Amino acid sequence: MGCIKSKTLKVTEESDPNGRYNKTISGRISETMQDSKVSVKKDIHKQATLNETSSSAQSGYTRKDVTKPSSNQQNQDNSEVTSPNERKIDPLKDFKVENTKYDPHETVEMNEVVNLEKPAVKEIVIDEITFKEDTVSKGIGILPWNGQKEIKSLVTGTENDDNKTLKRDVAQEVKEMHVHELPANFPGPVPPKTKKKDLITDxxxxxxxxxxxxxxxxxxxxxxxxxxxxxxxxxxxxFKALDNEEAPAEALPKVVPPKSTKNALMSDPDIFKHVDDYSKTVPESVRYSVEKLAEYLSAVARNDMEKIRAFYYWICHNISTPGDLNKVWYSFDKGSDIPERLKHDAASTLRQGQGSCVSVMKALCSVVGISAVTIIGCSKSLRTDPDRDFLPGERNHSWNAVYVNDEWRFVDCTWGSGYLDETGKFHQQYDDFWFFTDPEIFIYDHFPDHPLWQLLDEPKDINEFNKMPCLTKRSKELGLLLISHREPIIYFDKEIHIEIATETLPLSNITADLRDSDNKDVNEHRCMERLDASRFQIRVVPPHSGEYRLSLYGQSKEYKHAKFRRLMEYILRCATPYTDAITFPRHFKVWGPEPNFDDLGFDKSILKHSVFSTDFLEMVVPLDVKREIIINAEMKGHTHAEKDLSGNILLAASKKKRNVFVRFPGRGYYKLDIYAEGKVAEDTLEFVASFLLECQSNDVNVRLFPKYNAEAVCKFQTTLMEPLDRELPENTEVDFCVTSTNKFKKLILAVPFEANDAERLKPIGELKLKEENSVYTYHGRFATPKKGTPFFLAGSASPPNVFMSRIFEFITI
Known part of the structure; x- marks a missing residue:
């Protein structure tokens, strides 16, 4: 090659009378190699021959294609013999090329004889290079040189007796380019059969x-x-070693469970807002370089935690399908022959648009000096077959652990970027849950190869991991605790009771979806019961033997705006069902009060019961209240869904209690809904609770309660003692008794003035007052009107309000 010395040469091109050009070098030469820096120092020890063949004596000469020498050419590399169409060129002993950078294409042009098409003056900066034959140069098209005379004549523009002045007829050469024949056995030009997309994949x-x-x-x-x-x-x-190359071992901080929780670190919901907003502004110019990307993302961060957050946010928002090469993808084609090391190379991932996002996270942390590791292990989700057990050492996922604030924390950019639906299709959806996830939550679905990286005081083995049901991130956020059954598959006979709880009380309500092996909704065979403020029970009574899928959903404290989120899923396998299938009323929430019961004036004792059972045809549902409120109730039943059951309930009220009397038509399960006045709108009652009522009596009841005015009952705090039947015999003496904790001005038994009179009442008689222990008792004995006549117990408060409110309604038969 050459040794570098500084020398300035000048090439002058002039036209002769024959239209040809003379080429001389006399001063500084500057060519189009401004972007390259070539510094080569070698001594020449051999000479090589430059063979050039001319198809016409008038055309000057044309050099042979030496980009890939033939075997004959290689055998003649050291020959001193030249043919009549060959000429010798003496290389310069010392000249130097000074450039900034090199361009391989322009370097080849340096070795070719330049065709000059028009008069021009070109300046090329050339360093003095002494060429020598190099075995490395031989296979890639570097021209061999034969003697110093050829170079000297090329530079000075003069030749010896055997060679004339360098002159070329451009028009003749252009003509010859079209008449050159292809070499022997060279394939002729034909349209390609394949397309670029078939040859080149991502x-x-x-x-x-x-x-x-x-x-x-x-x-x-x-x-x-x-x-x-x-x-x-x-x-x-x-090159072969690259495939199995391993990074040098890094001295890591001691791996111990973290002392702080995610909530403690991120108590402020807007702690990373400025970092997240900044991470959306990454320009195209830095996204393909690990160093530039890390430098840009960490520019706004004030500490290591914010740097990691910036990396996590950017990676999660830039993971897409392999078809989008501008974004990163975390999985590879399994049939690919890409070396394993390159699959997890961060620079390759950014450049190709495919790769491992955990390697990108680790590389970005490394640039800014944050300790980070890639953890390999297995993971499971709701799509994982519960019958399949993971084996020791099995791997299907990887994630990162980063060292921040003197603690190791987990980050999973893959799961944070989105989710796979039931068909396996990826949906991009950013998820903050997998950033700094607490270890005791992370272990439900992430099992590392080494137990040390569980970051738990008591690591679990693979068998425990297999038995743990797969919980969603929402169940972890809502503090779900599994009390009775901690395995994903449950075997039982007849019925099963599953108890769950919430430790931190954000879980305020649950619901469940029960489906059979044909994916048919059979929710009438399950019910959810609230045991107390923090515990729930799901009872399932399958109608047939077989396998059922029970999906649980939960609701947070934010009652008015919260949605039910998926918590987990059980596989239920019933061997023997009941002979007579048990059916519950259709209900989509847990039995019991809603989370807003306290705001609506009910005491917390309402939480004690959500399912009531009796062996009789009648029962009372007690409701304690903190203040004077108006409530109402509605009764429904699964086996009596189309039947009006309004006559089967009677409302009673006192100062701190509301009671609902229930009269069952017969055996079975019934639903009792409670409503109370709220702040939504006037004359509007809000839903408070649903109770499941069970009657185990085999008798049948046809008696109905008197109709009642809920507002008047609550206003006067009244309880009807007798009669408790709506239908009374005509023209019969009947005792009427009412108690109240709010004194009436007057309480009468009356009938309408006319048959269709809805307002005015005609008194039958007035009930007499008896006061005892702040309880007002009103009693009277009256003859009932004729058959088919409706009549009322009506009362009025103290003056000035003398309007008579109808409280209870009867009818004669």
């Missing part, structure tokens, strides 16, 4: 691109060596 050049990061200084200083390096013909042993 990962075709992953290994090639990765080599760009491995080019050493020695290769960069030599065009031949660089060509061989990038073409894979140089340092083959080193």
């Amino acid at each position: 990962t075709t050049f992953t290994r090639v691109d990765a080599l760009l990061d491995k080019v050493d200084v020695e290769a960069e200083q030599s065009v031949p060596r660089l060509g061989l390096f990038l073409s894979g013909k140089f340092k083959q042993d080193d």
Whole structure:
């Protein structure tokens, strides 16, 4: 090659009378190699021959194609014999090329004889180079040189007796370019049969691109060596070692469970708002370089935690399908032959658009000096087959652990970027849950190879992990605790009771979806019961033997705005069902009060019962209240869904209690809904609770309660003692008794003035007052009107309000 010395030459091109051009070099030469820096120092020890063949004596000469020498050419590399169409050129002993950078294409042009098409003056900065034959140069098209005379004549523009002045007829050469015949056995030009997309996939050049990061200084200083390096013909042993290359062991901080929780670190919901907003502004110019990307993302961060957050946010928002090469993808085509190391190379991932996002996270942390590791293990989700057990050492997922604030924390960019639906299709959806997830929550679905990276005081084994049901992130956020059954598959006979709880009380309500093996909704065979403020029970009574899928959903404290979120899923396998199937009323929430019961004036004792059972045809549902409120009730039944059951309930009120009397039509399960006045709108009652009522009596009841006015009952705090039947015999003496904690001005038994009179009442008689222990008792004995006549117990408060309110309604038969 050459030794570098500074010398300035000048090439002048002039036209002769024959239209040809003379080329001389006399001063400074500056060519289009401004972007390259070539510094080569070698001594020449051999001479090589430059063979050029001319198809016409008038055309000057044309050099042979030496980009890939033939075997005959290689055998003649050391020959001193030249043919009549060959001429010798003496190389300069010392000249130097001074450039900033090199361009491989323009370097080839340096070795070619330039065709000059029009008069011009070109300046090329050339360093003095002494060429020598190099075995490395031989396979890649570097011209061999034969003697110093050829170079000298090329530079000075003069030749010896055997060679004339360098002159070329451009028009003649252009003509000859079209008459050159193809070499023997050279395939003729035909349209290609394949398309680019069939030849090149997203990962075709992953290994090639990765080599760009491995080019050493020695290769960069030599065009031949660089060509061989990038073409894979140089340092083959080193290339093979890349596939199995392992990063040097890093001295890591001690791996121990963290002392702080995620909630403690991120108590302020807007703690990362400025970081997240900044991470959305990453320009295209930095996204393909690990160093530039890390520098940009961490520019706004005030500490290591904010840097990690910026990396996590950017990676999660830039993971997409492999078809979008502008974004990162975390999975590879299993049929790909890409070396395993390159699949997890961060630079390759950013450049190719495919790769491992955990490697990107680790690389970004490494740039800014944050300790980070990639943890390999297995994970499971709601799509995981519960019958399949993971084996020791099994791997299907990877995630990161980062060291921040003197503690190790988990981050899973893959799960934080989105989710897979039931068909396996990926949906991009950012999820903050998998950033700094607490270890005791993380272990439900992430099992690392090494137990140390569970970050738990008492690590679990693979068998425990297999038995743990798969919980969603929402169940972990809502503090779900499994009390009775901690296995994902439950075997039982007849019925099963599953108890769950919430430790931190954000879980305020639950619901469940029960489906059979045909995915048919059979929710009438399950019910959810509230045991107390923090515990729930799900009772399932399958109608047939077989397998059922029970999906649980939960609601948070934010009652008015919260939605039910998926918590977990059980597989239920019933061997023997009941002979007579048990059916519950259709209900989509847990039995019992709603979370807003306290705001509506009910005492917390309402939480004590949500399911009531009796062996009789009648029962009372007590409701304690904190203040004077108006309530109402509605009764429904599964087996009596189309039947009006309004006559089967009677409301009673006192100062701090509301009671609902229930009269069952017969055996079975019934639903009792409670409503109370709220702040939504006037004359509107809000839903408070649903209670499940069970009657185990085999008798049948046809008696109905008197109709009641809920507002008047609550206003006067009244309880009807007798009669408790709506239908009374005509023209019969009947005792009427009412108690109240709010004194009436007058309480009468009356009938309407006319048959259709809805307002005015005609008194039958007035009930007499008896006061005892702040309880007012009103009693009277009256004859009932004729058959088919409705009549009322009506009362009025103290003056000035003398309006008579109808409280209870009867009818004669």
